[in-house]
Amino acid sequence: MSTIRELAQSLGLSITTVSRALDDYTDVSALTRARVRAAAEASGYRPNAAARRLRRGQTEVVTMVLPTAHGRFGEPLYIELLAAMGPHFVKAGYDLTLLAAPPGDEEIKTYRRIVEGRRADGIIVVRARRDDARIRYLLTTDTPFVVMGRSDVAGDYSLLDGDGMKAFSVATERLLALGHRHIVHLAAPSAFTFATLRRNGYEAAMQAAGLVPHSIESAAETDPAYAVSLNVLAGAHRPTALICATDRMAYGVLKAARELGLSVPADLSVIGHDNLPASARTDPALTTMELPPADTGERLASLLLARIKTPEATPVHDIREVRLIERGSTAPPPTR
Amino acid sequence: MSTIRELAQSLGLSITTVSRALDDYTDVSALTRARVRAAAEASGYRPNAAARRLRRGQTEVVTMVLPTAHGRFGEPLYIELLAAMGPHFVKAGYDLTLLAAPPGDEEIKTYRRIVEGRRADGIIVVRARRDDARIRYLLTTDTPFVVMGRSDVAGDYSLLDGDGMKAFSVATERLLALGHRHIVHLAAPSAFTFATLRRNGYEAAMQAAGLVPHSIESAAETDPAYAVSLNVLAGAHRPTALICATDRMAYGVLKAARELGLSVPADLSVIGHDNLPASARTDPALTTMELPPADTGERLASLLLARIKTPEATPVHDIREVRLIERGSTAPPPTR
DNA sequence: CGGTGAATCCAAAACGTTTTGGATTTTGAT
DNA sequence: ATCAAAATCCAAAACGTTTTGGATTCACCG
Numbered sequence A, B: 001m002s003t004i005r006e007l008a009q010s011l012g013l014s015i016t017t018v019s020r021a022l023d024d025y026t027d028v029s030a031l032t033r034a035r036v037r038a039a040a041e042a043s044g045y046r047p048n049a050a051a052r053r054l055r056r057g058q059t060e061v062v063t064m065v066l067p068t069a070h071g072r073f074g075e076p077l078y079i080e081l082l083a084a085m086g087p088h089f090v091k092a093g094y095d096l097t098l099l100a101a102p103p104g105d106e107e108i109k110t111y112r113r114i115v116e117g118r119r120a121d122g123i124i125v126v127r128a129r130r131d132d133a134r135i136r137y138l139l140t141t142d143t144p145f146v147v148m149g150r151s152d153v154a155g156d157y158s159l160l161d162g163d164g165m166k167a168f169s170v171a172t173e174r175l176l177a178l179g180h181r182h183i184v185h186l187a188a189p190s191a192f193t194f195a196t197l198r199r200n201g202y203e204a205a206m207q208a209a210g211l212v213p214h215s216i217e218s219a220a221e222t223d224p225a226y227a228v229s230l231n232v233l234a235g236a237h238r239p240t241a242l243i244c245a246t247d248r249m250a251y252g253v254l255k256a257a258r259e260l261g262l263s264v265p266a267d268l269s270v271i272g273h274d275n276l277p278a279s280a281r282t283d284p285a286l287t288t289m290e291l292p293p294a295d296t297g298e299r300l301a302s303l304l305l306a307r308i309k310t311p312e313a314t315p316v317h318d319i320r321e322v323r324l325i326e327r328g329s330t331a332p333p334p335t336r
Numbered sequence C: 001c002g003g004t005g006a007a008t009c010c011a012a013a014a015c016g017t018t019t020t021g022g023a024t025t026t027t028g029a030t
Numbered sequence D: 001a002t003c004a005a006a007a008t009c010c011a012a013a014a015c016g017t018t019t020t021g022g023a024t025t026c027a028c029c030g
Helices: A004-011 A015-022 A030-043 A049-056 A076-091 A105-116 A133-140 A164-178 A193-208 A222-234 A247-259 A293-309 B004-011 B015-022 B030-043 B049-056 B076-091 B105-116 B133-140 B164-178 B193-208 B222-234 B247-259 B293-309
Strands: A061-067 A095-101 A122-125 A145-148 A158-162 A183-187 A215-217 A241-244 A269-271 A288-290 A317-320 A323-325 B061-067 B095-101 B122-125 B145-148 B158-162 B183-187 B215-217 B241-244 B269-271 B288-290 B317-320 B323-325
Touching: A004 A015, A004 A030, A015 A030, A049 B049, A061 A076, A061 A105, A061 B076, A076 A095, A076 A293, A076 B061, A076 B076, A076 B095, A095 A105, A095 B076, A105 A122, A105 A133, A122 A133, A122 A293, A133 A145, A145 A293, A158 A164, A158 A293, A164 A183, A164 A193, A164 A241, A164 A269, A164 A323, A183 A193, A183 A222, A183 A247, A193 A215, A222 A241, A222 A247, A241 A247, A247 A269, A293 A317, B004 B015, B004 B030, B015 B030, B061 B076, B061 B105, B076 B095, B076 B293, B095 B105, B105 B122, B105 B133, B122 B133, B122 B293, B133 B145, B145 B293, B158 B164, B158 B293, B164 B183, B164 B193, B164 B241, B164 B269, B164 B323, B183 B193, B183 B222, B183 B247, B193 B215, B222 B241, B222 B247, B241 B247, B247 B269, B293 B317
Parallel strands: A061 A095, A061 A122, A122 A145, A145 A158, A158 A317, A183 A215, A183 A241, A241 A269, B061 B095, B061 B122, B122 B145, B145 B158, B158 B317, B183 B215, B183 B241, B241 B269
Antiparallel strands: A095 B095, A288 A323, B288 B323
8 A cells, every 4th residue: 555546546536635634635524534644554655756846846855965084984963953943843854865075176066956956945054164165156056055153254144153252251361260261272274264253252262351362273172282382381471371273282282281190170271172082181171162952953953944045035144152061171371 | 845746736837747757767757857856856845745645654863762770871983973873874765863772671661652653764773782672672672773782682683792702712812912920810701791702811811821710799880890990900910911802991001000100011011992083182192992982883883784674684793803993002011 | 395514534646657468560581 | 773671770568656736535614
């Protein structure tokens, strides 16, 4: 009993009526609606997805393309996001398809395949870049999409991002409240939008406290941050706290401190950002910040669904509050 | 120029010929094939996915359902797997859709929705359970699927799993080679298939060395393992090495050792399994084992594609070698 | 009793492909 | 020049649904 035709036949009804009964049209009597419902349930009938998609002209699919940079796949954040978004899309009748593509030509081809093959009603773009070819391309099409992160590309689209600026202000203020005065910021390359925002947040808080900010740029990975912080910590005028643009950079700092015989947090406080799973396991556990994935996923889903439903509505920019998670790597500065 | 009809019209050809030209039938002359190709390329034509799926009677979709137990989503392994499988499915013309469901009724409903709505040509079942309702259900349908992990459910299906038994034998032998004699195994609950296999591997290696194995069962999480290992390590006859069924359990051991003032690896060697991202960041970095995700993903994809293509072929059970990753938590035992 | 409106139902078209089963033309051999 | 085979092409059917535009029946009112 797998097609609507068979179901209709077994009930002595027309295909039309069965279809409309299942779709709650006022067109069909309560009695027949009930009969159809029961029969459908009993026989396990479900409309063939391909047929309904063809007829309706929509795919009931949304897609997210994972950027898989240099073999390094898994920002674990993404799977949390996926898991969080999943139920919301299912409830709205959408399937979530997942593609992976390395940044570059291949990536744009992937987006073209989705758009031109009408393979999705909406797209989720993650880890926005300052000059983002994906966003530029999507703006030339009429495919609804939402962006996670901030980009310099202008245009009408919805986006969601953490308020990195405020988060780094708050974290800096927290260090100030603990008594720190000599706080250095380990910044990510300014090619990333988030890097500039976080840096601004830190510097604003320092200036507000009448202190002169000191930011040092490094690649946003463990090893470069390790090398840079080795210098900073071995120097004459050693800071009592280091606030890092990302957790991975903080790992580098932790390593450098250990190597120099500095105790964290007694001699040096360290803060990161992202709350990677590993950050709960470092020694000491890392104080960090995060955009709560469950909320974020839900919000991302609802932003996209809104874009799909009413494309003419003005897009929203949702800058969300970032949570500070205080763990073992922060404490008052050493008394000299 | 978005439908094949328009494309055909613009070329003065029939729909049939255009379709066949694009599909490399020998039916159409090299010249027209080239013309069609060029025109399709120029106009960015792609066949409407829904229409071709309807006509072909296949969805060109495979699905993986993430088990999201108690709010805890992200075994990071899954995103690595997804990223690794992605390109292989795309190359074969399949989209990968992702669903998330908590184990239980909801989970089976999700599977029914996929199967009855003909939403996928194949399904990937991950984290097999001993008595696995998903596998039992799928066996009653004719939907191709592959399983990751081992189950007690009998039947004809392909599966892929790490050779946990051999891995734990090898790891135990490694500890023996380092000079350890008093090695204890922290086992996961025997309700998990993998737990029994790993335990058997450990015990076999011990017996082969003429030693009496000592396994202690604990829930497969950090806190329970912490509590149990606190006892073991504080006891009179302290082992010199602890080999844990999972990394998370090993974290508990590390915590207990730190608390008792034991130095790892000088006083105690610790081994885990899974190679979670956090395991590279613990202090010391954890010696562990893993099923390489890139290979695994590729293999999983090809197993499923084989099932889809030739369902009548006998399914394969692929038990893959697990890699031992030696890091800082293992060393020779203390000399007394 | 005729007519009107509401309540139910349904036949047929349409969505955009792929595939079946020829039809037509060209080629090559005799 | 003729015929068979090969090379090209194409009209129409089919996939399973939703939707359009009525058709039919029934109750009710004047």
